Amino acid sequence: MTLDQNYFDAVYTESADPFRLGDNWYEDRKYALTVAALPRARYRRALEPGCSIGILTEKLAARCDALVSTDIVASALASAQARVDSAQVRFVEWSLTQSWDAVAEGGTFDLIVLSEVGYYLDGNDLRAALDSAIAHLEPGGTLLAVHWRHPVADYPQSGDQVHGIIAAADGLVRMGGYVDEDVILEVFAASTDRPDSVARIEGLV
Ligand SMILES: C[S@@+](CC[C@H](N)C(=O)[O-])C[C@H]1O[C@@H](n2cnc3c(N)ncnc32)[C@H](O)[C@@H]1O
Numbered sequence: 001m002t003l004d005q006n007y008f009d010a011v012y013t014e015s016a017d018p019f020r021l022g023d024n025w026y027e028d029r030k031y032a033l034t035v036a037a038l039p040r041a042r043y044r045r046a047l048e049p050g051c052s053i054g055i056l057t058e059k060l061a062a063r064c065d066a067l068v069s070t071d072i073v074a075s076a077l078a079s080a081q082a083r084v085d086s087a088q089v090r091f092v093e094w095s096l097t098q099s100w101d102a103v104a105e106g107g108t109f110d111l112i113v114l115s116e117v118g119y120y121l122d123g124n125d126l127r128a129a130l131d132s133a134i135a136h137l138e139p140g141g142t143l144l145a146v147h148w149r150h151p152v153a154d155y156p157q158s159g160d161q162v163h164g165i166i167a168a169a170d171g172l173v174r175m176g177g178y179v180d181e182d183v184i185l186e187v188f189a190a191s192t193d194r195p196d197s198v199a200r201i202e203g204l205v
Contacts, residue, residue, distance in 0.1 A: 001156060002097060003120045005072045012073045019116070021055050030183055034115060034146050035059050037187050039175060039198050043111040043142070047103055047133075049096045050117030054080025060113060061089050068103050070094040096121060096129040100136055110141040118147055118162035119155045126157070126165050134171040137190035143172060146185040159184050 011018045021027050043064045051057045051069035061067050070092045071077045081091050094102050112133050145166050147159030163184050173194050177186035189195045199205045
């Protein structure tokens with residue numbers, strides 16, 4: 001069963017940064033891998049569901065003209081907003097399981113980042129969220145997913161299961177990725193054909 005807002009409200013009652021996103025090299029390195037893996041130098045409009053206290057938000061904002069960052073915990077969003085005080089970032093209290101109208105506002109995204117959020121959804125909810133993500137990604141747009149691989153008892157899915165569901169989704173082509181014992185990071189393009197690589201786009205091949 002998908003973990004709900006009550007679960008995460010309780011988690012953030014224990015600590016303002018319950019996932020220790022701001023104080024360790026593991027996360028610093030993973031965020032560096034995440035932004036380095038983005039195939040485009042700049043994005044027009046990105047969506048970041050589950051932004052927590054906004055550490056990755058700050059790094060994505062540097063690469064995006066506009067960014068919509070969401071969480072289901074109001075206190076986490078407030079922390080993110082205090083960290084990233086920028087007119088280009090819109091913070092919305094929104095869950096991946098809700099209607100996408102509230103975040104898309106009739107438009108599309110050229111980047112969606114699922115960083116450490118997919119495993120809170122059960123398989124059915126994740127597949128439905130992915131269908132919506134693909135419907136709101138412009139052709140050729142990037143979907144980047146990055147997840148912890150070690151088992152966590154409370155979570156309905158493992159990181160590897162999340163990436164298995166994404167890999168099976170129609171409308172995405174895998175562009176590349178990174179995996180080690182701790183983390184799996186994969187980059188997909190919204191396409192049916194394989195899009196040009198970064199080197200091809202840059203005229204190096
Ligand atoms: C481990 S933190 C990840 C933060 C950030 N994405 C990163 O990688 O640093 C997960 C966040 O996802 C939020 N979350 C949980 N379920 C969610 C859902 N269904 N939709 C949006 N956010 C969710 C939690 O409240 C929490 O702040």
